Amino acid sequence: xxxxxxxxxxxxxxxxxxxxxxxxxxxxxxxxxxxxxxxxxxxxxxxxxxxxxxxxxxxxxxxxxxxxxxxxxxxxxxxxxxxxxxxxxxxxxxxxxxxxxxxxxxxxxxxxxxxxxxxxxxxxxxxxxxxxxxxxxxxxxxxxxxxxxxxxxxxxxxxxxxxxxxxxxxxxxxxxxxxxxxxxxxxxxxxxxxxxxxxxxxxxxxxxxxxxxxxxxxxxxxxxxxxxxxxxxxxxxxxxxxxxxxxxxxxxxxxxxxxxxxxxxxxxxxxxxxxxxxxxxxxxxxxxxxxxxxxxxxxxxxxxxxxxxxxxxxxxxxxxxxxxxxxxxxxxxxxxxxxxxxxxxxxxxxxxxxxxxxxxxxxxxxxxxxxxxxxxxxxxxxxxxxxxxxxxxxxxxxxxxxxxxxxxxxxxxxxxxxxxxxxxxxxxxxxxxxxxxxxxxxxxxxxxxxxxxxxxxxxxxxxxxxxxxxxxxxxxxxxxxxxxxxxxxxxxxxxxxxxxxxxxxxxxxxxxxxxxxxxxxxxxxxxxxx
Amino acid sequence: xxxxxxxxxxxxxxxxxxxxxxxxxxxxxxxxxxxxxxxxxxxxxxxxxxxxxxxxxxxxxxxxxxxxxxxxxxxxxxxxxxxxxxxxxxxxxxxxxxxxxxxxxxxxxxxxxxxxxxxxxxxxxxxxxxxxxxxxxxxxxxxxxxxxxxxxxxxxxxxxxxxxxxxxx
Ligand code: SF4
Ligand code: SF4
Numbered sequence: 001x002x003x004x005x006x007x008x009x010x011x012x013x014x015x016x017x018x019x020x021x022x023x024x025x026x027x028x029x030x031x032x033x034x035x036x037x038x039x040x041x042x043x044x045x046x047x048x049x050x051x052x053x054x055x056x057x058x059x060x061x062x063x064x065x066x067x068x069x070x071x072x073x074x075x076x077x078x079x080x081x082x083x084x085x086x087x088x089x090x091x092x093x094x095x096x097x098x099x100x101x102x103x104x105x106x107x108x109x110x111x112x113x114x115x116x117x118x119x120x121x122x123x124x125x126x127x128x129x130x131x132x133x134x135x136x137x138x139x140x141x142x143x144x145x146x147x148x149x150x151x152x153x154x155x156x157x158x159x160x161x162x163x164x165x166x167x168x169x170x171x172x173x174x175x176x177x178x179x180x181x182x183x184x185x186x187x188x189x190x191x192x193x194x195x196x197x198x199x200x201x202x203x204x205x206x207x208x209x210x211x212x213x214x215x216x217x218x219x220x221x222x223x224x225x226x227x228x229x230x231x232x233x234x235x236x237x238x239x240x241x242x243x244x245x246x247x248x249x250x251x252x253x254x255x256x257x258x259x260x261x262x263x264x265x266x267x268x269x270x271x272x273x274x275x276x277x278x279x280x281x282x283x284x285x286x287x288x289x290x291x292x293x294x295x296x297x298x299x300x301x302x303x304x305x306x307x308x309x310x311x312x313x314x315x316x317x318x319x320x321x322x323x324x325x326x327x328x329x330x331x332x333x334x335x336x337x338x339x340x341x342x343x344x345x346x347x348x349x350x351x352x353x354x355x356x357x358x359x360x361x362x363x364x365x366x367x368x369x370x371x372x373x374x375x376x377x378x379x380x381x382x383x384x385x386x387x388x389x390x391x392x393x394x395x396x397x398x399x400x401x402x403x404x405x406x407x408x409x410x411x412x413x414x415x416x417x418x419x420x421x422x423x424x425x426x427x428x429x430x431x432x433x434x435x436x437x438x439x440x441x442x443x444x445x446x447x448x449x450x451x452x453x454x455x456x457x458x459x460x461x462x463x464x465x466x467x468x469x470x471x472x473x474x475x476x477x478x479x480x481x482x483x484x485x486x487x488x489x490x491x492x493x494x495x496x497x498x499x500x501x502x503x504x505x506x507x508x509x510x511x512x513x514x515x516x517x518x519x520x521x522x523x524x525x526x527x528x529x530x
Numbered sequence: 531x532x533x534x535x536x537x538x539x540x541x542x543x544x545x546x547x548x549x550x551x552x553x554x555x556x557x558x559x560x561x562x563x564x565x566x567x568x569x570x571x572x573x574x575x576x577x578x579x580x581x582x583x584x585x586x587x588x589x590x591x592x593x594x595x596x597x598x599x600x601x602x603x604x605x606x607x608x609x610x611x612x613x614x615x616x617x618x619x620x621x622x623x624x625x626x627x628x629x630x631x632x633x634x635x636x637x638x639x640x641x642x643x644x645x646x647x648x649x650x651x652x653x654x655x656x657x658x659x660x661x662x663x664x665x666x667x668x669x670x671x672x673x674x675x676x677x678x679x680x681x682x683x684x685x686x687x688x689x690x691x692x693x694x695x696x697x698x699x
Binding site: 238 | 545547549550552553558559560561562564567640642683684688
């Protein structure tokens with residue numbers, strides 16, 4: 001069995017990697033929590049103007065053990081939803097993930113912010129306590145700055161008599177209808193993401209829910225006095241996640257808040273079209289002569305950038321033959337497709353290896369040549385090939401007389417047969433590393449690699465040699481010392497095995513595979529210099 | 531780098547606690563006070579059609595004859611409405627004046643006003659004037675009253691011609 005080394009996560013990794021990688025899926029989790037708790041609240045609430053306040057107060061006081069907790073969870077999940085959504089947006093912005101192949105996801109994400117705020121703010125109104133009253137009046141005054149209502153919307157909240165049951169029914173409808181639009185928008189938002197993570201890892205999800213439940217028990221949400229339009233509410237416990245716009249409007253003006261919101265929305269919408277966000281991508285290239293239409297690249301592409309089209313060489317014998325086609329705008333240049341293609345095997349008996357789908361900046365043929373050369377230059381009985389990636393822990397740090405490190409665009413671009421090939425060419429062992437699954441720069445690279453190497457996914461590694469000669473250890477940048485320790489441990493284990501057959505044969509023939517001039521186990525770069 | 535499990539658990543626990551703390555804090559703190567404690571609020575708001583700019587007039591028999599039979603209304607009325615002017619004085623000082631134009635492309639809709647006027651609570655002499663006709667300089671409606679506003683109280687000044695004009699609620 002292949003050795004999978006678990007490097008324990010470090011604190012910087014917790015901060016940099018784990019929770020921040022799952023903000024989007026945490027958002028989904030909180031959304032479903034809002035929906036489930038919302039169903040209960042809708043079922044038990046009296047939605048008339050007169051009845052709504054007292055029914056919520058009853059729920060909070062008399063049925064605190066169920067309705068009260070559900071009410072608190074509904075609110076805190078809504079706060080958590082907006083918090084992780086804003087963090088998700090900020091993170092993607094800081095990482096520059098809004099242009100190119102990510103444009104679709106970015107653009108479809110922007111309206112979701114509006115939907116979230118509309119449904120969130122409307123939820124406060126429905127309590128019809130003093131906070132709801134304040135928010136309703138402030139929102140109406142803000143909306144009235146735009147000439148959209150024939151009769152000012154504010155007049156609906158002028159006096160107690162002006163607030164009608166019909167208006168409240170409409171508000172309930174909006175509070176349920178807009179989240180439905182949000183679900184629809186979320187579905188669009190993840191359309192271009194293959195196998196989008198719509199639930200966070202179990203431990204994270206349970207932890208986040210437990211945190212909210214603890215909060216709901218420790219600090220239950222309560223109503224703030226019945227709404228009375230004849231009085232301006234006194235000091236209010238404001239929910240700043242949603243209602244910060246109201247104080248902002250009162251210290252400035254409705255016009256400035258509109259300008260701010262419209263400006264931010266416009267900026268977010270134009271961002272993917274700004275020249276700085278354009279890059280010159282080296283997108284994956286398909287070679288029809290080497291594509292048999294197996295759809296593996298189609299299945300494995302993390303960004304749904306591959307479509308299958310009829311193969312030009314489809315014949316009567318093979319009428320349904322398909323061909324992979326890359327959508328240039330969606331391709332992230334990760335190379336995971338090259339790792340999935342059955343034509344990428346280095347054992348093919350061809351002068352120059354051309355595969356079905358390849359990365360121009362690091363073709364599989366260049367990798368094969370470099371592997372041969374570098375392996376021949378290694379010394380000792382425990383020659384190790386390390387395959388890593390440009391985004392994970394640096395494999396440069398592992399270089400040595402008996403180690404040849406290869407830094408790929410993404411570890412997912414490694415065809416598993418290259419491990420077999422390395423063994424056959426004289427490597428005593430192969431160490432595969434790269435970003436941790438949760439932190440994979442291209443989402444699915446580490447996951448697909450591990451599954452392929454463990455024989456759980458096509459293309460599978462054929463374990464012709466001893467499986468103990470493979471070590472898989474995921475590590476993020478900054479975790480080089482741990483990775484080095486894993487390598488040292490791996491080398492120690494390899495030393496207990498018999499030398500690989502190639503070395504034994506060379507010894508019998510009196511050939512030394514070492515060529516000291518090229519004996520430098522350095523990592524490669526994405527521009528083909530491996 | 532932390533290698534021991536308890537420390538990693540502790541770090542995770544702290545992260546969840548921090549998350550709950552942030553949510554719990556900013557969902558209700560800091561408190562916000564919209565109006566200073568000694569203040570009261572007047573909301574002046576109405577939606578009212580000003581009078582027609584021109585009075586309706588009787589069509590002559592010749593004019594009627596020129597019209598298609600189904601459109602021979604005896605009166606001809608211009609659609610355009612006059613703007614509505616409103617003025618508010620507080621303790622003898624004018625604190626607000628606004629000329630609300632009629633809505634609609636043909637200026638035949640209602641004029642609307644919504645204005646918040648913050649002031650110190652207490653007794654005040656309030657005078658409201660409204661003019662909804664084009665000609666003349668005098669106001670069509672007036673109301674003057676001494677009001678005592680409690681801190682935080684909202685006084686609504688509305689207009690409803692059928693209920694006697696300017697109303698204080
Ligand atoms: S390079 Fe990556 S994103 Fe582009 S087609 Fe291949 S797998 Fe998809
Ligand atoms: S994996 Fe290779 S052979 Fe299969 S569809 Fe993609 S390019 Fe063609």
